Amino acid sequence: xxxxxxxxxxFFTADNxxxxxxxxxxxxxxxxxxxxxxxxxxxxxxxxxxxxGLWALPLRVVCITYVEVFRRIPxxxxxxxxxxxxxxxxxxxxxxxxxxxxxxxxxxxxxADIIRGGLESVPVTQTEAAxxxxxxxxxxxxxxxxxxxxxxxxxxxxxxAVSFIKDTALVSQIGVFELTFRGKELNNQGYSGILVFGxxxxxxxxxxxxxxxxxxxxxxxxxxxxxERSARKIRRA
Amino acid sequence: MPHLAVNDxxxxxxxxxxxxxxxFSMEKGQVVALVGPSGSGKSxxxxxxxxxxxxxxxxVTIHGDEIRYSNAASVRRARDQMAIVFQQxxxxxxxxxxxNVTVAPTKIKKRPKAEARADAERLLAMVGLADKLNAxxxxxxxxxxxxxxxxxxxxxxxxxxxxxxxxxxxxPELVNExxxxxxxxxxxxxxxxxxxxxxAFVREVADKVIFMDSGAVVEEGLPEQLFxxxxxxxxxxxxxxxLRH
Amino acid sequence: xxxxxxxxxxxxxxxxLMEGAWLTFQLGVxxxxxxxxxxxxxxxxxxxxxxxLRFLVDCYVVFITNTPALIQIYFLYFxxxxxxxxxxxxxxxxxxxxxxxxxxxxxxLRAGFxxxxxxxxxxxxxxxxxxxxxxxxxxxxxxAKTVYPALANFFIxxxxxxxxxxxxIGVDDLTGQAINLSSINxxxxxxxxxxxxxxxxxxxxxxxxxxxxxxxxxxxxARIF
Numbered sequence: 001x002x003x004x005x006x007x008x009x010x011f012f013t014a015d016n017x018x019x020x021x022x023x024x025x026x027x028x029x030x031x032x033x034x035x036x037x038x039x040x041x042x043x044x045x046x047x048x049x050x051x052x053g054l055w056a057l058p059l060r061v062v063c064i065t066y067v068e069v070f071r072r073i074p075x076x077x078x079x080x081x082x083x084x085x086x087x088x089x090x091x092x093x094x095x096x097x098x099x100x101x102x103x104x105x106x107x108x109x110x111x112a113d114i115i116r117g118g119l120e121s122v123p124v125t126q127t128e129a130a131x132x133x134x135x136x137x138x139x140x141x142x143x144x145x146x147x148x149x150x151x152x153x154x155x156x157x158x159x160x161a162v163s164f165i166k167d168t169a170l171v172s173q174i175g176v177f178e179l180t181f182r183g184k185e186l187n188n189q190g191y192s193g194i195l196v197f198g199x200x201x202x203x204x205x206x207x208x209x210x211x212x213x214x215x216x217x218x219x220x221x222x223x224x225x226x227x228e229r230s231a232r233k234i235r236r237a
Numbered sequence: 238m239p240h241l242a243v244n245d246x247x248x249x250x251x252x253x254x255x256x257x258x259x260x261f262s263m264e265k266g267q268v269v270a271l272v273g274p275s276g277s278g279k280s281x282x283x284x285x286x287x288x289x290x291x292x293x294x295x296x297v298t299i300h301g302d303e304i305r306y307s308n309a310a311s312v313r314r315a316r317d318q319m320a321i322v323f324q325q326x327x328x329x330x331x332x333x334x335x336x337n338v339t340v341a342p343t344k345i346k347k348r349p350k351a352e353a354r355a356d357a358e359r360l361l362a363m364v365g366l367a368d369k370l371n372a373x374x375x376x377x378x379x380x381x382x383x384x385x386x387x388x389x390x391x392x393x394x395x396x397x398x399x400x401x402x403x404x405x406x407x408x409p410e411l412v413n414e415x416x417x418x419x420x421x422x423x424x425x426x427x428x429x430x431x432x433x434x435x436x437a438f439v440r441e442v443a444d445k446v447i448f449m450d451s452g453a454v455v456e457e458g459l460p461e462q463l464f465x466x467x468x469x470x471x472x473x474x475x476x477x478x479x480l481r482h
Numbered sequence: 483x484x485x486x487x488x489x490x491x492x493x494x495x496x497x498x499l500m501e502g503a504w505l506t507f508q509l510g511v512x513x514x515x516x517x518x519x520x521x522x523x524x525x526x527x528x529x530x531x532x533x534x535l536r537f538l539v540d541c542y543v544v545f546i547t548n549t550p551a552l553i554q555i556y557f558l559y560f561x562x563x564x565x566x567x568x569x570x571x572x573x574x575x576x577x578x579x580x581x582x583x584x585x586x587x588x589x590x591l592r593a594g595f596x597x598x599x600x601x602x603x604x605x606x607x608x609x610x611x612x613x614x615x616x617x618x619x620x621x622x623x624x625x626a627k628t629v630y631p632a633l634a635n636f637f638i639x640x641x642x643x644x645x646x647x648x649x650x651i652g653v654d655d656l657t658g659q660a661i662n663l664s665s666i667n668x669x670x671x672x673x674x675x676x677x678x679x680x681x682x683x684x685x686x687x688x689x690x691x692x693x694x695x696x697x698x699x700x701x702x703x704a705r706i707f
Contacts, residue, residue, distance in 0.1 A: 004564065072638070072685040073678045074646030076657055081678065084670040088485040129327035132287045133341040133393065134316045143340065147331035167643070169550035173650055180552060193560030201549040201557065208548040 004192045011191050011199075023182040024203050030096065030178060031168050034103025035111075035161040041104065042112040046119065047141065049112075063112075070109035076170045078102050083174050099171040099178075103164065110160055118153030119145055155219035162211045166204055179203055238301050240265040240428060241397060247294035248278075248285050255281050257452040258295065263445065265396075266426045270439040270460075273449035274475060279432040280324075282449075283399045286430075287321050288312040299396065320395035324402040326382040328374040328389070334361065335370040338389045346393070353392070360388040364418050380411030384418055391422075398422070400431040436479060440464055448472045485671070492672045495663050499673075502659030503680055509648065509655060510641035512576060517583025517640070518633075524588030529595045539588065546585035552647050554578045559651050575648035583640050590636060594629035626700040634692040638685050656680060 048056075049063035070078070082102045086093045122145050130140040172181035183200035187193050239262035248256040256278050263269045271279040284290040285306075286297060292306040299318055305311040328337050338357035342348045348356075361367055364384035366377075374382055383403055390398055400419065404412045416438050422429065423442045433439055439446060440460040447457040448467075456463060456472045467473045492499075524539045531539070546554070555578035559571060569577065598621055606616045649658035656677055664673040 001565065069678075069682055072642060072682045074642050074657055074681060076646045076649065077660070077674055077678050077681065080660075080670060080674045084674070088671070125323065125325055125327045126329060128289055129323065129329070132289060132316060132321045134313050134345050135341070139344065143344070144329050144331070166548070166550035169552040170647070170650070172552075180550065180556075183553070183556070187556075187560055192564055194557065194562075194564055197553055197557040197561050201553045204549045204553060205545065209544065212548065 004195050007192050007195055011186075011195055016186065019182055020179070020199070020203060023177055023179045024207060026096075026176070027165060027168055027178040027204075028207060030099050030103060030171065030176070031161060031165045034100045034168075035107045035164060037100070038104040038107025039111050039115075039157060039161075042108045042115050045108060045112045046115045047138070049116070050119075050137075067109050067112050070105060075102070075106055075167055076173060078105055079171060079174060095174055095176045098174065099168070099176045102171070103168060106167075107160070107164065111157055114156045114160065115149075115153055117156075118149040121152045122148045151222035154222060155215060158215040158218065159212065162208055162215055165208050165211070169204070239263060240267070240300065241430075242298045243282070243286075243295070244297075245295035246282065246285060246292065246297065248281055248290050249293045250290075254293075255290075255452050256285065259449070259452070259454055260295075261447050261454060261457060263428070263430070265428055267444045268423050268427075268429045268431065268442050270443035270446045271430065271432045271449060272434070272436070272439060272446060273455075276451075277449040278452040279449050280401050281452075283321055283401050283430065283432060286399060287316055287319055289321075317393075318396045319399055320390035320393045320397075321399040321401060322383070322386045322390050322403050324405050326374070326379070326386040326406075328382055328385055330374055333371050333373060334366065334377070334385050337374070337385060338392045341389070342392050357388070357392055360391050361385070363421075364388050365414070378411060379407045380414045383407065383411075383415045387415070387418055387422075396428060398427055398429045400429060400433070402432050402434065404433070404435060434479075436464065436476075448475065450475070487672060488669060489672050489676070491667055491669050492663075492676050498659050498663060499656065499677065499680060502654055502656040503684060505653070506641070506645045506655040506657075507684065509572075509576060509579065509645040509653075510637070513579035513583055513644055514637050514640050516576075516580035517587045518591075520580065520584025521587025521591045524584065525591035525595050528588065528592050543585045543588050546582055547589070551578060551582045551644065552650060554582060555647060555651060571648070571651045571653050574651065575645070575653050579640065579644045579647075583636070583644065586636060587633075590629055590632045591625070593632075594625035597628045598624050623700065630696050630700050634689070634696060637692060638688060641688060642681060642685055656684075 045063050045066065049060055051059055079099070079102045082105065083098050086098050086101065119141075126144055126148065127140050130144045135144070168178060169180040171178060172184060175181065179200055183196050187196045242262040244260050246256055246259040247254065259278070259282055261269070271282060273279055281290055285292050288306055297304045297306075297315070299315070302314075304315040306315075328334075329340070332340060335354070335357055338361060339350070339353045342353040342356065343350055358367065358370065361370060364387060366381060366384055366388070369377060369381065369385075374385070377385065383406075387398075387400075387403070403419070404415050407415065412435070416435065419429070419431070419438075420442055431439075431443075443460050445457060446460050446463045448455050448463060448469075448471075450471055456467060456469045463472065464476055467476055524543065527535045527539050555574055558569065558578050559574040562569065562574075602620055602624065603616060606620045611619065645655050646657040648655050649661055652658065654662065660673045660677040664670040
């Protein structure tokens with residue numbers, strides 16, 4: 001206990017804090033990039049999965065299998081698979097790239113279901129009206145379905161991304177200089193584990209908690225029907 | 238040559254045959270009304286015409302051109318010629334009224350924006366909603382939404398307008414404003430097929446009434462013939478029940 | 483890509499992988515069971531407890547669910563020895579996972595508690611049910627029905643995401659064995675692809691088992707896929 005107290009002034013130096021801040025930035029950057037790309041690719045996956053017709057059956061099976069399989073493999077195993085696979089095909093890829101690809105692969109599997117649920121929440125009659133007016137599938141999605149599905153898709157998608165900030169801690173295992181890796185490093189330098197990992201936990205908390213609050217606020221806001229929202233806007237104006 | 242000829246049209250939902258060979262034809266400028274009990278397949282006829290319910294047999298020709306519903310290009314052509322208005326209006330909830338009406342003309346028919354907009358404004362004025370251009374659908378009453386839906390369909394300049402129970406979802410006091418719009422289209426010579434339960438209105442505007450039951454046409458004729466002197470028992474029973482009061 | 487896949491060595495060590503899978507399964511079951519106990523306690527306090535206790539539970543849930551499980555386990559494994567508490571790596575993972583699962587399960591079970599409507603309890607009272615009978619015949623079946631799918635889903639999360647974290651402090655679970663074995667002969671891709679398949683099979687068996695259990699015990703239609 002005294003050892004911890006004695007270490008505190010040595011630990012909370014400007015240098016150490018700058019390092020932690022930098023690593024926290026990397027954690028956020030990694031999560032954001034991976035989740036954003038994954039989110040975009042998940043849209044493509046869902047679109048392909050909804051391709052009608054018998055000829056597209058293999059396509060649908062591949063899309064469904066992807067989602068089912070990657071939700072059942074631990075993230076750490078995905079990280080290792082990506083690491084060693086990328087290193088055999090492109091040995092000069094940076095660890096950051098490998099981390100982002102891993103996050104992406106995982107994010108696709110999880111957000112695809114969120115997106116599908118959101119799209120299915122839009123009444124079929126909306127797409128029927130579009131089809132009857134000769135809208136193609138993609139145009140229906142972009143101009144009719146998606147704008148109505150956002151309020152259903154965004155809150156859980158944001159919640160997923162926020163909660164994935166924590167899961168990226170596993171990427172420390174392959175040596176990306178993110179928050180957890182920095183913590184292990186400081187611990188190895190002789191700083192107290194309680195001090196180091198307590199501080200690292202606080203860092204994660206400070207990123208995760210406000211963002212999840214923001215997500216909940218957005219969810220409430222988006223849940224208001226459009227008419228009321230624009231009516232309010234009109235009244236305010 | 239009839240404007241539209243439907244011959245032995247068949248459709249299935251799974252194993253259930255909902256259209257068991259429907260045939261009728263109509264001339265340009267005519268108003269044809271499909272009437273009959275719920276579940277008789279009236280709405281399905283309209284849905285199959287625009288390719289929303291798959292066709293399992295029979296043929297549909299417009300101007301002697303057969304529509305092949307297995308062929309995407311042919312279905313697109315059919316949807317170019319026929320526009321449908323739904324019972325639940327189905328306006329795009331994410332778009333303002335004006336965008337609901339201009340989206341298909343500009344994006345699908347590639348008409349110039351200004352021209353489509355002027356056309357939409359004219360149509361919305363015709364249905365009495367010139368002051369609602371920038372509203373969202375959920376800010377309008379059911380009757381207003383349905384009139385927008387009619388304007389949206391007319392903006393496609395269809396040869397035939399299909400009206401699927403367009404007043405059934407409306408509160409009674411809103412029915413007339415929609416019927417007035419349809420009445421006006423009829424006097425302007427619009428070719429229309431309407432599915433309706435408003436028998437007085439059908440009698441007034443329809444040139445021909447087709448009575449359907451269990452997915453088949455039972456009897457067809459002039460409104461007066463069918464309503465006042467039906468030839469079949471099934472039609473007599475149906476009209477006797479609903480026209481008594 | 484001119485990588486030459488050699489799966490022979492993986493089959494030679496398949497027994498070791500299976501031992502890892504067995505440990506993974508055990509860790510998952512115990513962590514989940516412990517988590518359910520904490521979750522029940524937490525959800526009861528949240529629903530019926532006095533405010534200081536409710537506040538404590540809130541703090542616990544908010545703190546645990548906003549920090550990584552890996553850091554929590556590192557804290558136990560690298561931090562606690564400084565206070566003279568020395569647990570084996572397996573104990574640390576198990577305790578860490580129980581605490582972690584407990585927080586999430588508090589939220590899940592709390593939602594279930596809230597789903598029991600007062601009128602149903604009143605109906606039970608008027609029928610002359612004792613408190614125990616009310617809990618046995620009204621509360622538990624109702625909660626089971628509403629939260630079972632979420633519980634089944636969460637078990638898979640613990641089984642997959644949770645247990646694999648242990649490998650990072652040297653636990654010989656399925657992932658741990660893959661790391662151990664592949665660092666001997668560098669067949670990383672082979673080992674990890676096989677391990678991925680084992681995880682998929684393991685969780686599918688678990689999902690099907692849970693769906694059948696739910697159907698049989700609580701008449702819930704849990705989703706397998």
